[in-house]
Amino acid sequence: MAVLEVRNTGIRFGGLVALNDVNIDVPEWEIVGLIGPNGAGKTTLFNCIMGLYQPNTGTVAYRGRNVSLLPTHRRVALGIGRTFQNIGLVRGLTVLENFMVAQHPRIGYGAIGALVGVPRSFAEERKLKANAMEVLDFIGLSHLAGSQLDGLPYGTLKLIEIGTVLATDPDLLLLDEPTSGMGPEEAHEFGDRLLELRKTLNLTVLMIEHHVPLVVGVCDYVYVLNFGQILTEGLPQQVKSHPEVVAAYLGTEVEEEEGENVPA
Amino acid sequence: MATATEAITAPLPAVEHERWRPSTAGWAARLTVLAIIFGGIFWITAIVPQYWADRISLAAIFAIIGLSLNIVLGYVGQVSLGHHAFVGIAAFVAAYYVTEKAGCTPEEGCALGDFALGMVFAVVSGGVAAMLLGLVALRIKGLYLALITLTYGFMAERSIFEIPFLTRGGAGMPAPRPDGFTTDRAFAYLTFAFLALVIFVDWRFLKSKVGRAVLSIKHSEPVAASYGINVTAYKVLAFVLSGLFAGMAGGLMAFRATNVVSNDFNFSIALLWVLMVVVGGLGNRTGVIFISAFFALFPFLLELWSWLDHYVSGSFGRSLSVVTVTVGALLAILTVIQFPGGFAEQVSPITRWLRGQKFTAHPEGHGHAPKEKGEKKHALLSKLGLHKGSEGKTDGASEEEAKVKEDVDA
Numbered sequence: 297m298a299v300l301e302v303r304n305t306g307i308r309f310g311g312l313v314a315l316n317d318v319n320i321d322v323p324e325w326e327i328v329g330l331i332g333p334n335g336a337g338k339t340t341l342f343n344c345i346m347g348l349y350q351p352n353t354g355t356v357a358y359r360g361r362n363v364s365l366l367p368t369h370r371r372v373a374l375g376i377g378r379t380f381q382n383i384g385l386v387r388g389l390t391v392l393e394n395f396m397v398a399q400h401p402r403i404g405y406g407a408i409g410a411l412v413g414v415p416r417s418f419a420e421e422r423k424l425k426a427n428a429m430e431v432l433d434f435i436g437l438s439h440l441a442g443s444q445l446d447g448l449p450y451g452t453l454k455l456i457e458i459g460t461v462l463a464t465d466p467d468l469l470l471l472d473e474p475t476s477g478m479g480p481e482e483a484h485e486f487g488d489r490l491l492e493l494r495k496t497l498n499l500t501v502l503m504i505e506h507h508v509p510l511v512v513g514v515c516d517y518v519y520v521l522n523f524g525q526i527l528t529e530g531l532p533q534q535v536k537s538h539p540e541v542v543a544a545y546l547g548t549e550v551e552e553e554e555g556e557n558v559p560a
Numbered sequence: 561m562a563t564a565t566e567a568i569t570a571p572l573p574a575v576e577h578e579r580w581r582p583s584t585a586g587w588a589a590r591l592t593v594l595a596i597i598f599g600g601i602f603w604i605t606a607i608v609p610q611y612w613a614d615r616i617s618l619a620a621i622f623a624i625i626g627l628s629l630n631i632v633l634g635y636v637g638q639v640s641l642g643h644h645a646f647v648g649i650a651a652f653v654a655a656y657y658v659t660e661k662a663g664c665t666p667e668e669g670c671a672l673g674d675f676a677l678g679m680v681f682a683v684v685s686g687g688v689a690a691m692l693l694g695l696v697a698l699r700i701k702g703l704y705l706a707l708i709t710l711t712y713g714f715m716a717e718r719s720i721f722e723i724p725f726l727t728r729g730g731a732g733m734p735a736p737r738p739d740g741f742t743t744d745r746a747f748a749y750l751t752f753a754f755l756a757l758v759i760f761v762d763w764r765f766l767k768s769k770v771g772r773a774v775l776s777i778k779h780s781e782p783v784a785a786s787y788g789i790n791v792t793a794y795k796v797l798a799f800v801l802s803g804l805f806a807g808m809a810g811g812l813m814a815f816r817a818t819n820v821v822s823n824d825f826n827f828s829i830a831l832l833w834v835l836m837v838v839v840g841g842l843g844n845r846t847g848v849i850f851i852s853a854f855f856a857l858f859p860f861l862l863e864l865w866s867w868l869d870h871y872v873s874g875s876f877g878r879s880l881s882v883v884t885v886t887v888g889a890l891l892a893i894l895t896v897i898q899f900p901g902g903f904a905e906q907v908s909p910i911t912r913w914l915r916g917q918k919f920t921a922h923p924e925g926h927g928h929a930p931k932e933k934g935e936k937k938h939a940l941l942s943k944l945g946l947h948k949g950s951e952g953k954t955d956g957a958s959e960e961e962a963k964v965k966e967d968v969d970a
Contacts, residue, residue, distance in 0.1 A: 348782050367792075368785035377786075384783040386776045397772045401788030407797060410768035411761050417768055464788055 297360050298323045299468050299500045300376075305344055305354030314340045315351070315524045320502075322468065327494065327501040329515035329532065331508075333544060337524040338504045339381055342470050345502075346378050347371050358468070373401045377466025381473050381504075383453045384461075385445055391456060392441040395428035398463035428463070435459050450477045462497065471503040475510060483507045487514040512536060520544070582916055590914050605748050614744035614816070615860045619853035620751035621812045622833075624758050626840060626852030628805030629833050631762075634843030635771065636798045637778040638697060639706040642713030643833055646686045646803050648825030649716060650810025652726050654682035655735035655820045660725075664736045666818065675738030679811045686807015687800045694799025698792060713830055721822035732821035735814040751812055755849075758805055762845055765801065774798045828885065835888040839895050840903050846911050847904025859884045 300322040307315045315337045322328045330338050343349040345356055347368040355364045363371050378384075385394050403424070405417040432438040437456065445453060454477065461469065474490075475483035487510045493499060505511050511518060512532040520527040520535055522544045528535060535541055582590065605616050625647060632640045657678040664670035670678075693712060697705055720726070727733055741747045765771045773794045776784035781791050814820045836855040841847030862868055862880050869880055876882070895902050904911070913919040 343782075346782075346786060348785065367790070368782075369788045369790045372786060372788035380783065380786075384780070384786060386772075386779045386783065388775060388779055389772065393772060396769075397776050397787050397789075400769055400773060403769045405769075407770050407794075410770050411764050411801070413760065413764045417764070421768060460787075 299359055300345070300502065301355075301357040301360075302341070302345065303355045303357070305341070305351045305356065307340065307344060307349055307351045307353075313524055315344065318354070318521070318524070318526055320519055320526075322500055322502050323517075325494065325498070325500055326516040327490065327503060327514050329511040329518040330502060330504045330521060331506070331511060331518060331535075332521035332527070336521040338521055339472055340524075341521070342378060342472055342504065345470060346376065369401070372464060372466075375465070375467030376470065377461040377464050377468070378470040379457050379461050379472055379474060381476065383450075383457050385453060385457050387445050389445075390441065391437065391443050391445065391448075392425070392428050392432065394445070394456065394460050395431055395463055396424050398460040399424055399427060401464065431459060431463055451482070454478070462493075467498075467500065469499050469501045471501060471505075473504050473506060475505065475507050480507070480509070483510050484513070486510070490514055508536065580918060587916070590916065594914060602752075605745065605752075610744040612860075613748045615857060617744065617748040617751040617812075617816055619856040620748070620755045621809050621816065622836070622852040622856035623755055623849040624751075624805055624809040624812070625833055626837055626848040627758055627762050627845065628802045628809060629837045630840075630843065630845070630848045631765075631798055631802040631805070633834065633837050634848070635766075635774050635778065636697075636795065638701065639834070640693070640709045640802075641706055641827070641830055641834065642693070642709035642711075642716070643806055644825040644827065644830040645713045645716035645720075646689045646806035647810040647813065648721055648822065649689050650682035650686040650807035651735075651814040651820045651825070652721070652733060652822075653685040654678040654811035654814045655733035656726055657681050658736065659734050664734075666734055666736045668736075669742065670736045670738050672738045672740065675741075675815070678735075678815075679808065682811030682814070683804050683807040686810055687804040690799045690803020690806065691796060693803075694796040697799060698795060710827075713827055717822070717826060721825065727820070727822050730821070730823075732819045733814075734819050736818060737815050747816060751816070754808055754812060758808065759845070759849075761801070761805075766845075770794065770797065832885060832888055835892045838902065839888070839891045841901050841905055844902065844904030847902050847907070850907075851903050855884070855888060858887065 298321040300320070302318060302320040305315055305318045306313070318337075318341060320328075320330075320341075330341070332338055340349065344351045347356075347363070347366060347370075351364075355362055357363065358371065358374055358376060361374075363374065366374075372378075386397060389397065403420060405414060405420055410417045429438060429441060432441055435455065437452075437459070440448070440452075440456075445456075448456075454474065458471075458474065475486050478486060490501065490503075491514055494501065503511075503515070505515075515532050517529070518532045518535045519529045520538075520541050527540055527544060528538050530538070605613055608616070625643065628646075629640060629643055632638055655678075658664040658670050658674050662670065662674035662678070664674055693709060696708055700708060722729075736742075737747055741750045765774075773784065773789045774797075776787060776789055777791055777794055785791050813824070817824065832855060833852075836852045837848055839855075840849070840851030859880060862883055868883075872878055872880055872883060899905060901908070909919050909921050
């Protein structure tokens with residue numbers, strides 16, 4: 297049984313068919329890539345999986361359970377974590393507070409208890425803060441704990457975002473272009489890091505990625521989305537050389553660059 | 561050589577970052593200043609004529625209204641132009657209960673228990689009225705929500721405030737003060753107690769998961785939901801809390817005036833309340849409390865200058881209340897254009913100092929952003945084990961390495 301099963305998912309905005317009959321399986325412990333040209337509907341599919349959009353057709357099942365009708369926060373509580381293409385952090389809160397927000401679903405005290413100031417809420421807030429500091433220490437960002445997000449470099453923000461999403465304790469991680477804004481070398485290193493994360497945290501990953509060498513390097517399986525439909529799927533090496541994919545997405549120049557870009 | 565896995569799982573050396581703390585003498589100085597401020601407020605309330613104590617209680621009530629609106633404007637980030645509806649409904653509910661149901665009269669007074677129950681009904685009615693607005697706000701935002709609240713306010717003015725059995729028409733509904741708090745001075749202390757309660761709840765709101773959830777929703781609903789926050793519930797909760805505060809203020813206003821007249825709750829006062837929150841500083845508790853109190857006291861301060869009253873009524877044929885709204889509008893314009901943080905931003909060195917930080921215009925956490933972006937990023941990547949060959953090395957070493965690398969690149 298796959299961790300995530302997307303079946304016959306379709307969504308339209310007015311006359312535009314954004315997704316049409318999309319089927320995706322993400323098996324346990326795999327890193328599955330989702331590639332396709334801009335506007336193919338990749339992020340739309342993520343939004344359907346998270347429940348931010350309500351698809352017109354189809355179902356989303358998480359570990360065999362149909363979650364199609366659950367609101368987003370319930371899906372997160374089940375163990376689906378997600379990053380955003382533009383950084384999904386809360387500006388206006390400090391780095392530390394972002395890590396505290398990320399622990400929201402696991403907070404034991406209730407909202408009313410918080411407002412009347414039950415002793416438990418004070419104790420738990422201290423624990424949340426300690427947990428957040430621990431994670432920050434672990435990823436080596438504790439010196440930024442009190443910082444506002446504005447003014448931090450893009451790469452740092454990306455890392456903080458992935459850190460906060462990991463703090464929501466996901467089982468299945470949806471990454472939306474995690475290496476955007478990184479150079480080829482950094483992207484390659486990110487791939488190594490992702491493989492390690494999977495090992496240590498037992499993650500299953502579905503990843504939107506434009507960086508072809510990274511996709512080839514880390515993904516176990518790849519889906520290609522074009523104009524809202526699955527164009528083809530398969531092992532990264534097969535997909536990469538698939539003529540339709542080359543035509544639709546990679547372009548003709550890739551043939552020449554191929555040799556240099558494939559990681560050794 | 562350590563493997564990559566070990567590099568990731570082994571805790572990295574914690575970066576020592578010392579937080580500046582004041583000395584014992586520093587704390588003593590801060591406590592003294594706080595004691596002078598709070599003691600001064602109580603002392604002034606104790607020595608001024610009853611007539612002025614009454615105005616001080618209005619200042620406390622305005623502060624509660626300011627904090628109520630601050631939740632909608634500052635934390636949720638939406639505009640409410642109909643807050644006079646919540647306050648007014650609550651005032652009439654409180655007055656209706658004590659006069660019609662509990663049998664209080666201006667001559668015989670009102671038992672403390674009846675007053676308490678009247679306040680409970682006022683608070684609940686404010687919360688219910690605001691919950692309706694919250695449910696609308698789930699679908700509508702920004703300008704359109706502002707229009708809806710405006711309509712809501714006018715609707716209340718024209719319909720609810722004119723129900724004869726609730727408001728007794730133009731004569732108003734009596735709301736006698738509770739036994740023991742009939743004097744203006746005693747009532748002022750009572751409003752202080754309610755303000756303290758509101759401040760406590762507002763403090764817990766911001767310092768708990770509730771405030772963080774609401775601020776996240778203000779920033780981006782998809783992001784908040786992806787952190788596992790129930791967007792619908794927290795949005796409605798924020799509006800309800802705002803309504804509960806407004807209801808409390810309404811109840812207190814009823815008992816302060818001892819006779820509730822619907823004319824007291826009109827659009828121009830709702831606008832003044834919005835202005836005072838903007839001038840105080842959106843989302844800043846201290847700023848909002850002080851400026852709300854200022855706006856409550858300002859008309860009375862003006863009265864001290866009789867020549868001004870003379871001039872305004874003589875030359876313009878207007879009452880002094882015109883000056884309040886005009887000054888409010890000017891301050892709001894000045895705030896928006898020149899001082900976006902409001903009053904709170906201007907006094908932030910003082911409030912920061914009182915909280916045990918240094919007296920500076922630059923808060924902690926700012927200026928930490930690394931200037932040489934590339935270099936710092938390499939250091940970060942090294943720490944995360946993302947940088948090649950950096951496993952197990954300390955911060956300093958990897959930073960040096962990054963420098964060397966940059967030099968080589970150059």
